[in-house]
Amino acid sequence: MPDPIVECIPNFSEARRPDVVEQIMSAIRSVNGIHILDHHSDLDHNRTVVTYVGTPGAVEEAAFQAIKTAGKLINLDQHTGEHPRIGATDVVPFVPISGVTMQECVEMARRLGKRVGDELSIPVYLYEAAAARPERQNLENIRRGEYEALKIEMGVNPDRNPDFGPSKVSTAGATVIGARAPLIAFNIYLTTNDVTIAQKIARSVRNSSGGFRYVKALGLLVEGRAQVSMNLTNFRQTPVFRVMEAVRSEAARYGVAVHHSELVGLIPQDALRDSAAWYLQLDGFEPDQILEEKLNQVRLEKAAVPAIPGKDFLDQLSAETPTPGGGAAAAYAGSAAASLVSMVARLTIGKKKYAAVESRMKLIIEQSEALRLKLLTSMQEDSAAFEAFITASKLPKETQEEQTQRAQEMEKATRTAIDVPIKTAEQALQAMQLALEVAEAGNINAISDAGSAGELAKAAITAAGYNVRINCQGLTDSSTARNYMEKVRGIEKSAADILARLRTVLSTRGNFPLE
Template sequence: MPPISQFALYLAENVLSKETLMGLVESIMNFSEGRREDVVAAISAAISGVAGVQLLDVQSDSDHNRTVISFAGPADAVGEAAFQATKVAQGLINLDAHRGAHPRIGATDVVPFVPLGDTPMAECVALAREVGRRIGDELGIAVYLYEEAATRPERRNLADVRRGEYEAWRENVDRDPARQPDFGPAQASPAGATVVGARPPLIAYNVYLSTADVEIARKIAKVVRFLGGGLRHVKAMGLLVDGRAQISMNLVNYRSTPIHRVVEMIRSEANRYGVSVTESEVVGLVPQDALLDAAEHYLQLNRFRRDQVLEQKLAAGGDSATATEVSWLPTATLRSFAAGTPVPGGGSAAALAGALAAALGQMVANLTVGRKKYVQVEEILRAALARLETAGRDLTRLAADDSAAFAALMSANKLPQDTPEQVTERDRAVQSATSQAIQVPLTVAQRAVALLDDLATLATQGNPNARTDAQVGAYLAYAAANGAGLNVLVNLEGVADSAERDQLSGQIQTLRTAAEAGLQNVLGSA
């Protein structure tokens, strides 16, 4: 995998074997919000709340009014996190009110998927198209595919897709055939459009000049970028940021066009205008090799070897046999729960307990079906297995939904109340977020209780050597139902309608009673 130091150390800490690098993907999502910390926190929480995802970096820029969030993990988990983050951003970012120096077309502006290690680009292309389809179908957001996932050659380049920004897209999406999205409606909304794609790693790199004259930055950017006849694999534009001229760049192939070559060309062009480079910055993460290339160049390290880097030695160490043995442990997930942040929390834990209960049920079923000894119950257990597989997937998704719902509720409660209009909007947002924060754990409790019937069947008719596994699953389902019920009850105070509160409270009591009866049924089957 590209040697991104933070992620390499994460892998080393989790003692993952080399084989587990297959299927790992990074996403570097760009959101059109860089000033409201609570909104950025809610989006970040939606990402970190997905099991298996490692949140790597969050960087906000108030002048650009933009945030870049990097995270990585297995492809399916990264795709789910990208969807959940887009869902939260849709409810919290209004492009009609957005102002910033950076071009943008949507609340969730860009969603690139980058293959790590031995993951093929084709897997990221498939992931981009599936996530794009979900965003279009389930959230009603117009989606455009770009780079390797593009379905039209004119949409490979992000700048072409985003040309004219949100305002031009809003005016033309429903009447210009060229604006027809790949997924979702050809209809304007305050969330704008989202550009989803697959690409190799790139470096977002900015250089500041000793001038406030943005025209100088624009002239240098034109010379440096490939489309202006400059360096291949460089995209650049000139901006005014915090009173300083900035050359904002994407370096799309740092191996062919290294950072130091870009800096030296900018420095040479700046001298022509009597200005200098004052500093530079990396936005998001950077491959370690890119920095080592610059170090070798400027320090003239002609006999330097990459294996002399201490962190690389640490990341490469470890017993691969031991790593394989423990690779199934949810170390990153446990760290996320222990981090001292509001999400993921008890609601997500309840859903994951339910998912683990479903997984244990599947284990018992898979130890039974296909064996001659149990042929008479084969059909019954295969049906139970199918239901448990569906429940496991649903409960895993609900774990992410719960974190996203709680994060959205926190953000809604922090909305301003300085004018009557703001009070009305805040009340509407709080009621909507409260409803979702109740509905998600209520669904978890319902799904957890439903598991107990299949677990009872497995305990009585499945492989007797795995009966205790079914019973452990029953305890987990019981915990999931009761834990989720607590999260419903704690949010009832936000429901204005007393009849609705009583009805929901009654539902939870019924589910708790059913969970107790279901647990005893499974335990009594021994």
Template structure:
């Protein structure tokens, strides 16, 4: 599943009601997860970090820009941080399963949509820039909102990439794709903002300082701040910047009070600085960190632990697994779960006292079966992945070819046996449901009918996944046994299901 980070910066850090409405709009507008949001009253700025699938973060970004444009009047805005719009900048950042170029496509689409539908001029920056002078965000922000308001009308160089050459009260928005950026602030124990500004000038790349550092000095309360964006923490580590600022500050007789990470940060950026200050030797390895080791052990994605939306997104992707086999497990598990629900709704109800031992037993059996089917969701996906892995084995020698062929046959058998386990489990669930019949709570007759259909769907779907693998298996005895077992299981099943559904409907 491709994951994208979106870090929209809004020009509001003081009015909590506006901040809440912007955040609510992004939450309601998509399934992207807001990992962090923080507002700074001095900068009068809100920075939000969201993560999700490409279309989800796209939708969240548009919802946030729309709401901010309706609530923030740039003619009445002031703050320490440079800005040109209610939504100042919106970067797309690739996390996993997606390229920077694909994030660039998202940025272009969003910029065009914002300009067309919201009538907000948009500029493209960083990897999305259509002109070299617009790679750097500072160039686009030149003159800020107040300066751009006039320049956009008359200066062809300030013409937006999309939208009208006139600023509405929402201003303009800069959108683009970039790699991970760390927003990092260092506070000095002085009220002299010129010291912070001088240090900011000295360390930024534009003025001959560090590569990948953009920095400025600001007056914040009660002390001044050297504010920076670190655009490549591997190229210029955080500890190198801190040490330099500390030395520069000492020249003026001041020191660092504290530092601040604004928004999210990769753990490796912090580890790099920790390793530097701890002076760890060359025997050190990050796999010695307990959390890192646990992370690597549990890195394999578990389908059963995904949300419904995440699982459906995986199912809809172009990956062959999860596929019909895993979907069949879900259908069977839903059938078992619904039947267990009907049983629980019957227990303790007036008129069903004599059936309590019967339904108590069925609940225990159904709970066990739906847990088995849930575990089979991942087993089925991994079985198919095993076939794919076998085909990728080397075949450059006769011995390698033989081993590869044997492994392929082994994995194909496994890919048939796993869905056969699903078939057998769904058959056990269906037998219980047929036994329950219409004995349960009369108000849940539609649920027992749905449980029956879901379980039958799971069973038949899993059977298809058994059958599709058999032609690739050379062991004819194995194939014959599989076909015979399926025939026995399926015999008369449709008629029994139709009869139960008819009886359930008669109770509606």
């Protein structure tokens, strides 16, 4: 199977300082596996919209780095622009593209929201599918009064307090994070500078005023021209061409016309197909009548070689190179354990029989997914630690000073090479505890998966322990080596206790003949 893909479209309250926009985009690019597809800066709105894709873990990390960077560089007390906003990073939506469910994007939003609140002290609101409160599903409700009102009301009016982070805004404002279906940001410019006409048309087409169900609209003055600025939240139910014709018709009532339109960010291909077929009045049109679409089908058929999950990492592991090695394999096993925990918890949610434990299972998913991503990161850190040790060992040693410097660097690198598997073992132990919980209370039909999670986590701890032991032999400080060994033995003892309890649950609740 191909890697799962998530799209993220963060909106930043800056467009007039290109250097700031570039620093934010650099923060996004700094995360491996991220591909920026588009960015759009509007000077009148003073707003930049970036569209990027990647695997869920990479997309989530890139969003955090972007929020962190924007929070340092953008001061809302000094910001002006036509577009409503409450934060330096105003809104961050996650959109499932392939191999990812909406629920997984919701979990990403909640996990990121908590991290932003805890680590950056930026208030965070959850919206759309991730909303913790029904009235916060709609972004407009959260943005009411914008940053200026939020500064006054947050911490005073409980309805304005955030879902995560402090109940007080700094100059970075607040950030809205959520999960939603693909959205089309579509602006129509009119042949007039009378913004009241654009406002009247926006009122007639937007859902909140009785217009189209899946349209949000504002009337703005942009570049000296009246603009109807819209978000189409479900183009299949409310097609682009229908909205365009409604705006055109309304504009004619006021004696003006459509001058031109623009997209902010990307648009799904199906939306353009639908519009082309409608305007050309094509009867019985099928997508595969498009030449490029047909050619793409041929390419896909030729390239349809079944992908083996994890093959790339396993190929690297089997190669005659020292990295990745046992430490990375330990983290890989731990990540697989956390993934199985998530699976069992998800198979429990929504089942009437397990309603009493549903809230706990949702929390377990957040915890196990965070562990899964941390353990995947540990895989890379383990290889980097070994490479750092090799680099230190190659330092010159001709003089006494060089020998001392080399010894210090090797000692430092050795400690890092121990710290990483220790961390892996600690994280795998947490995954084991969660495996025990889902085995005890989760969907009985998936109890074998919970058991497998526990055994994989135990294997990860054992393998990580071997890496700690061999690296401890390279330490010159014997007391430090003893402390490390005591720590890893404590983790192994806890793991053995959990595994014994897990096997008891499998034997009793799952009726497994383990002997």
